[in-house]
Amino acid sequence: xxxxxxxxxxxxxxxxxxxxxxxxxxxxxxxxxxxxxxxxxxxxxxxxxxxxxxxxxxxxxxxxxxxxxxxxxxxxxxxxxxxxxxxxxxxxxxxxxxxxxxxxxxxxxxxxxxxxxxxxxxxxxxxxxxxxxxxxxx
Amino acid sequence: xxxxxxxxxxxxxxxxxxxxxxxxxxxxxxxxxxxxxxxxxxxxxxxxxxxxxxxxxxxxxxxxxxxxxxxxxxxxxxxxxxxxxxxxxxxxxxxxxxxxxxxxxxxxxxxxxxxxxxxxxxxx
Numbered sequence: 001x002x003x004x005x006x007x008x009x010x011x012x013x014x015x016x017x018x019x020x021x022x023x024x025x026x027x028x029x030x031x032x033x034x035x036x037x038x039x040x041x042x043x044x045x046x047x048x049x050x051x052x053x054x055x056x057x058x059x060x061x062x063x064x065x066x067x068x069x070x071x072x073x074x075x076x077x078x079x080x081x082x083x084x085x086x087x088x089x090x091x092x093x094x095x096x097x098x099x100x101x102x103x104x105x106x107x108x109x110x111x112x113x114x115x116x117x118x119x120x121x122x123x124x125x126x127x128x129x130x131x132x133x134x135x136x137x138x
Numbered sequence: 139x140x141x142x143x144x145x146x147x148x149x150x151x152x153x154x155x156x157x158x159x160x161x162x163x164x165x166x167x168x169x170x171x172x173x174x175x176x177x178x179x180x181x182x183x184x185x186x187x188x189x190x191x192x193x194x195x196x197x198x199x200x201x202x203x204x205x206x207x208x209x210x211x212x213x214x215x216x217x218x219x220x221x222x223x224x225x226x227x228x229x230x231x232x233x234x235x236x237x238x239x240x241x242x243x244x245x246x247x248x249x250x251x252x253x254x255x256x257x258x259x260x261x262x
Contacts, residue, residue, distance in 0.1 A: 016206035023210070037212050041186045044210045101199045101207070106183035
């Protein structure tokens with residue numbers, strides 16, 4: 001099953017709708033509740049990152065019998081130092097983002113914590129591609 | 139209250155309302171739900187680290203993202219402190235996700251202290 005979502009930068013009113021939709025789909029597939037929670041938490045953090053840092057983005061979800069793959073592509077400023085961005089507490093979020101309850105520097109670490117595989121490709125000026133895979137155990 | 143062995147206990151949302159002077163904003167049918175743990179935060183990424191259910195989220199962040207975050211973290215009970223304005227949009231989203239929202243006038247510090255003293259466990 002393939003699912004595609006468009007994300008608009010700065011749109012905190014609708015931030016999380018894609019992740020909410022995915023959660024409903026995963027529940028309808030009767031997947032393990034812990035797997036669902038981990039997967040949607042990872043995707044929600046990624047979705048909020050696009051809203052908080054990029055101008056726009058897309059999320060493609062591919063659900064297979066043994067895994068869920070999520071690819072998040074954004075047209076944002078990119079991440080200058082991915083290793084630094086992965087550190088808990090490091091954030092470049094604006095004051096407006098922090099007022100929404102985000103920007104504590106825990107987004108990427110949370111994504112890593114809630115995924116079996118995570119990969120970030122980013123180049124300043126060319127946006128960021130984030131890939132997440134969670135295994136579906138039989 | 140804690141029992142005679144000084145153990146932590148479960149408490150209904152209704153009992154929490156009595157202790158905090160809180161009022162239900164939506165999801166009244168869940169007022170007899172029991173929680174045994176609570177977590178205080180205005181940082182939504184912090185909330186997303188929780189891996190347990192039957193938890194009460196105590197927050198001063200009154201916006202749609204607080205509800206959305208609770209949805210992702212499988213949290214169904216939220217207590218807003220300091221008499222924050224709970225918008226129709228928040229209530230609608232909470233209702234869609236079968237949550238109970240309550241609010242009270244007390245500070246987060248006071249609410250946390252009262253509930254901890256009454257026997258509610260911390261998550262961490």
